[in-house]
Amino acid sequence: MNPRLSVIGTGYLGATHAACMAELGFEVIGLDISPAKVELLTKGTVPFYEPGLDEVLARNIANGRLRFTTDFAEAASHADVHFICVGTPQAAGAQKADMSQVFGSVEQLAPHLSADALVVGKSTVPVGTADEIARRLAITNPSVEVAWNPEFLREGFAVNDTLHPDRLVVGVRSDRAEQRLREVYAPIINEGVPFLVMDFPTAELVKVAANSFLATKISFINAMAEVCEAAGADVTRLAEAIGYDPRIGNRFLAAGLGFGGGCLPKDIRAFMARAGELGADEALLFLREVDQINLRRRAHTVDLARKMLDGSFIDKRITVLGASFKPDSDDVRDSPSLDVAVAMSNAGADVVVHDPKGLENAARVYPHMVYNQDVMSALQDADLVVLGTEWREYRELDPVAAAAQVRVARIIDGRNTLDPQMWRAAGWTYRALGRPHA
Numbered sequence: 437m438n439p440r441l442s443v444i445g446t447g448y449l450g451a452t453h454a455a456c457m458a459e460l461g462f463e464v465i466g467l468d469i470s471p472a473k474v475e476l477l478t479k480g481t482v483p484f485y486e487p488g489l490d491e492v493l494a495r496n497i498a499n500g501r502l503r504f505t506t507d508f509a510e511a512a513s514h515a516d517v518h519f520i521c522v523g524t525p526q527a528a529g530a531q532k533a534d535m536s537q538v539f540g541s542v543e544q545l546a547p548h549l550s551a552d553a554l555v556v557g558k559s560t561v562p563v564g565t566a567d568e569i570a571r572r573l574a575i576t577n578p579s580v581e582v583a584w585n586p587e588f589l590r591e592g593f594a595v596n597d598t599l600h601p602d603r604l605v606v607g608v609r610s611d612r613a614e615q616r617l618r619e620v621y622a623p624i625i626n627e628g629v630p631f632l633v634m635d636f637p638t639a640e641l642v643k644v645a646a647n648s649f650l651a652t653k654i655s656f657i658n659a660m661a662e663v664c665e666a667a668g669a670d671v672t673r674l675a676e677a678i679g680y681d682p683r684i685g686n687r688f689l690a691a692g693l694g695f696g697g698g699c700l701p702k703d704i705r706a707f708m709a710r711a712g713e714l715g716a717d718e719a720l721l722f723l724r725e726v727d728q729i730n731l732r733r734r735a736h737t738v739d740l741a742r743k744m745l746d747g748s749f750i751d752k753r754i755t756v757l758g759a760s761f762k763p764d765s766d767d768v769r770d771s772p773s774l775d776v777a778v779a780m781s782n783a784g785a786d787v788v789v790h791d792p793k794g795l796e797n798a799a800r801v802y803p804h805m806v807y808n809q810d811v812m813s814a815l816q817d818a819d820l821v822v823l824g825t826e827w828r829e830y831r832e833l834d835p836v837a838a839a840a841q842v843r844v845a846r847i848i849d850g851r852n853t854l855d856p857q858m859w860r861a862a863g864w865t866y867r868a869l870g871r872p873h874a
């Protein structure tokens with residue numbers, strides 16, 4: 437018989453995992469402590485923007501395989517395998533992760549767990565967390581087992597990444613735990629997806645190592661962009677040329693405003709903090725540089741904007757295209773584009789922010805900023821346009837129509853995503869990052 441599943445925490449990760457596991461045929465209960473979220477999900481509404489997730493959620497609620505609750509006892513009585521998918525944000529005033537949701541949810545679940553339950557962590561955590569959870573549960577629930585199963589999904593591609601991952605990684609301490617996870621992931625394993633079994637610390641480290649590598653790759657190309665700016669070279673041509681070497685590869689080499697979001701920035705900081713606690717801080721010193729290069733891109737863009745506006749933001753109107761940290765997401769956590777918008781506003785500019793999906797979240801974080809949902813009216817009377825997130829809508833903008841809206845046709849392409857020739861031909865002064873002569 438199929439194991440029955442619970443998913444604790446229904447954010448980007450948990451809501452997707454719950455819906456996708458139901459899609460694979462399992463009976464799933466999702467738990468969140470927010471009654472408002474549970475109410476929305478129960479109605480089949482995803483509380484955030486993720487392409488394709490609405491349909492999977494609605495379909496599986498309708499067929500009765502998926503439901504939601506705020507009650508830990510109900511989740512525990514429904515399921516044998518419990519996935520912990522709660523957030524591990526950056527702790528206030530510190531570089532490390534705030535682990536209160538992970539330990540809190542396990543603590544609330546523990547009194548209700550059946551004797552043979554399996555608790556599977558999916559949240560991104562400091563190495564040693566699985567061990568600590570197992571140690572705590574051993575006191576109250578001696579026969580309950582723990583496993584660690586990091587998640588590699590990307591926002592914007594969450595459904596596909598969950599149903600068709602590159603690999604499945606599980607940290608276990610027993611054959612029984614491994615077997616149960618093999619049952620849960622059987623439909624995916626049967627498609628030939630590698631199933632990698634390892635110990636707790638290695639499984640936990642795989643996740644942060646992968647995100648650190650991706651962050652490093654982006655900062656590498658952005659460091660090259662800085663050199664290209666100094667040397668009069670073109671970073672996009674450079675990336676294309678080095679990317680043909682299969683050892684390097686052409687993905688994650690898009691130079692621009694750099695990485696943001698709820699994962700990469702806080703994960704590299706938490707990883708450095710944890711390595712420090714373990715006495716291995718020197719090993720990760722380079723991640724400090726990765727973080728610095730990344731943040732410098734934002735500061736550099738603000739400087740470039742000031743320069744293009746003849747040295748001052750005062751009385752200048754700037755339209756920022758993009759509030760989300762990347763396209764196809766409404767997530768504005770640590771968004772490079774929004775960060776640049778706020779910095780220019782704080783420096784005296786009259787900034788209007790447009791985004792196809794992220795404005796509600798942006799307004800929640802920065803209520804004092806001005807937002808406009810319509811791109812053409814957002815462009816009106818602008819002295820400068822800054823493209824900070826490469827939404828398709830912006831790539832498809834007609835430069836002639838856009839030029840007719842603005843006061844002065846000047847644009848910074850912060851994601852190297854527009855065609856400079858086309859924009860120049862329409863009368864725009866075009867500047868991009870890492871391509872001084874583009």
Ligand code: UGA
Pocket residue numbers: 560587588589590591592647650654687688689690691692693694695696697698699700761762
């Ligand atoms: C990232 C990882 O890619 C996932 O594998 C991981 O599961 C996830 O974090 C997580 O830890 O949960 P995500 O944060 O959704 O996924 O976004 P990415 O697609 O990795 O993009 C991160 C940032 O890097 C974005 O701001 C994007 O604009 C930027 N980026 C990406 C670049 O600046 N250049 C690139 O070439 C690629």
